Amino acid sequence: MLFHPETTWVILAGGQGRRMGGRDKGLMTFDGKPFVEYVYERLTAQDATIAINANRNHSTYEKYGPVFGDVLKGFLGPLGGIHAAMSYCDTEWLGFVPCDCLNLPHKMLKKMYQSIGESTEIVVAHDGQSVQPVITMMKRNLLQRLEAFLENGNRKIILMYDLCDTKFVDFSSNYDAFINLNTPDEIKKYGEACLQRGRIDF
Numbered sequence: 001m002l003f004h005p006e007t008t009w010v011i012l013a014g015g016q017g018r019r020m021g022g023r024d025k026g027l028m029t030f031d032g033k034p035f036v037e038y039v040y041e042r043l044t045a046q047d048a049t050i051a052i053n054a055n056r057n058h059s060t061y062e063k064y065g066p067v068f069g070d071v072l073k074g075f076l077g078p079l080g081g082i083h084a085a086m087s088y089c090d091t092e093w094l095g096f097v098p099c100d101c102l103n104l105p106h107k108m109l110k111k112m113y114q115s116i117g118e119s120t121e122i123v124v125a126h127d128g129q130s131v132q133p134v135i136t137m138m139k140r141n142l143l144q145r146l147e148a149f150l151e152n153g154n155r156k157i158i159l160m161y162d163l164c165d166t167k168f169v170d171f172s173s174n175y176d177a178f179i180n181l182n183t184p185d186e187i188k189k190y191g192e193a194c195l196q197r198g199r200i201d202f
Contacts, residue, residue, distance in 0.1 A: 026099035053081035128172025
């Protein structure tokens with residue numbers, strides 16, 4: 001029987017969208033649909049419980065789940081959203097995905113759950129070439145350790161993994177599934193790649 005920890009999956013949509021000209025990246029559209037909706041549909045198809053970390057447009061995001069903003073000031077990036085989730089959610093585990101990753105693997109949650117051992121504190125996806133640091137699961141009881149990490153001026157999420165019992169999950173067979181769309185040019189190229197393949201789903 002698959003170990004299925006009590007988990008809230010948080011879509012991280014709290015960034016400033018600087019490379020998108022300051023626009024709310026989660027609400028950017030591809031093929032007529034907001035980015036966040038692609039992520040939401042891929043997660044809910046895997047029976048995920050969803051929450052949204054956003055710092056604007058809360059009323060729009062609420063159609064996808066409960067919404068909460070960053071607790072800490074200064075736009076700390078993904079770590080700000082992760083900290084907020086640990087403060088807001090009450091499940092034992094929290095899963096995190098960025099709002100601009102439209103093609104997450106269909107069986108991603110199952111593979112991540114299966115990698116959890118007795119002492120595991122963090123689970124992170126690896127695409128076969130590099131770590132995908134924001135495709136991660138963390139135990140909620142890491143909150144105090146994360147706060148100390150941030151108070152020391154650390155901002156690189158990957159450094160946090162060195163301080164915890166972290167498992168890396170091999171998604172090399174789904175390498176294309178972790179493409180992030182950070183700029184209008186990247187959206188255009190993604191669309192061209194989808195046209196060549198004849199589908200959005202890689």
